[in-house]
Amino acid sequence: MTSDEGRAVVVEARGLNHSYGTGQRKVDVLFDIDMEVREGEIVIVTGPSGSGKTTLLTILGTMRRPTEGHVRVLGYDMLNATPSDIEVIRGRLRFLFQRRNLLTSLNVLQNVVAGVAMTPLTNPAWDETRSRHLLSLLGLGDKADAWPDELSGGQQQRVAVARMLIGLPDLIIADEPTSALDRIAGRIVVDQLRELALKVRCAVLLSTHDERIFDVATRRLHIEDGRIYQVG
Numbered sequence: 001m002t003s004d005e006g007r008a009v010v011v012e013a014r015g016l017n018h019s020y021g022t023g024q025r026k027v028d029v030l031f032d033i034d035m036e037v038r039e040g041e042i043v044i045v046t047g048p049s050g051s052g053k054t055t056l057l058t059i060l061g062t063m064r065r066p067t068e069g070h071v072r073v074l075g076y077d078m079l080n081a082t083p084s085d086i087e088v089i090r091g092r093l094r095f096l097f098q099r100r101n102l103l104t105s106l107n108v109l110q111n112v113v114a115g116v117a118m119t120p121l122t123n124p125a126w127d128e129t130r131s132r133h134l135l136s137l138l139g140l141g142d143k144a145d146a147w148p149d150e151l152s153g154g155q156q157q158r159v160a161v162a163r164m165l166i167g168l169p170d171l172i173i174a175d176e177p178t179s180a181l182d183r184i185a186g187r188i189v190v191d192q193l194r195e196l197a198l199k200v201r202c203a204v205l206l207s208t209h210d211e212r213i214f215d216v217a218t219r220r221l222h223i224e225d226g227r228i229y230q231v232g
C-alpha cells in the first residue's frame, strides 16, 4: 500500500475504462477513472441511474475485470494477482449488493455468522454472541431465528449489513446500502459504518442516492456520463 498523509491507500483505480459487449453492441460505461479510498475514509459515490456506479464498485470489489486500466486492492495489483492473492483480498473485503444479499437456506443468525472471516482463530460461540449483538443494534434482536423469506426487504438488508460488519473487514464496498431502509434504520447503518471506519480504520466506499446519509462521508465523488468528479 502506498502511503500519503499517514493513511494507506486501500483501494485505487488509475486510468480505468470499462465497456460492456463488443462490436455494434458495445456500450462504453466508464472513462478514465482515477480515484482512491484510504484507510478510515468513507467515500460516497453518487450519480444518476445508469451512470456506472455498480460497474465501478464491482470492478473495485474484484468481481469484474476492467476493460482497461489499473486497479489496486489492499496492496495487490489486480492485473497480476494470483488466485491465492485474490483469496486473501476477498477475506479482508466485504461487498454489499444492491439486492438479494442473503443465503435463503440459512436463518438470520446463521447468515450473520457466515460473514466472519474463516480463520482458525474464529471462536463459534463468540461469533454468535457478536452476531446477536449486531442484530439487536440494527433493530433485529427478535429475528435471529427467522428465515430471510420471512423478513421485509429492509429487514433483509439490515441482516446483510450485520454480516458485512461482523468480520471487521479492511474494506467495505456497499452498493446503495440504505435504499431499502427508512430514515432511522438508514441512520443506524451509517453510524455503524462510521464506527468501523473510526475504530478499525476500515475503508468504506458506498454508492447512494440517499441525501440523508451524505453527512457520513469524509469525501464525495460523483459519476456523470461515465466520468468521475470530486464534489466540494
Ligand SMILES: Nc1ncnc2c1ncn2[C@@H]1O[C@H](COP(=O)(O)OP(=O)(O)OP(=O)(O)O)[C@@H](O)[C@H]1O
Binding pocket: 020, 021, 027, 029, 047, 048, 049, 050, 051, 052, 053, 054, 055, 056
Ligand atoms: N452486464 C451488463 N451488460 C451490458 N450492459 C450493462 C451491464 N451492466 C450494466 N450495463 C450498462 O452499463 C451502464 C451502467 O450501469 P450500472 O449498473 O453500473 O449503473 P448504476 O449507476 O449502478 O445505476 P443504478 O443507479 O440504476 O443502480 C448502464 O447503461 C447499463 O445499462
Ligand SMILES: [Mg+2]
Binding pocket: 053, 054, 055, 098, 175
Ligand atoms: Mg447500481
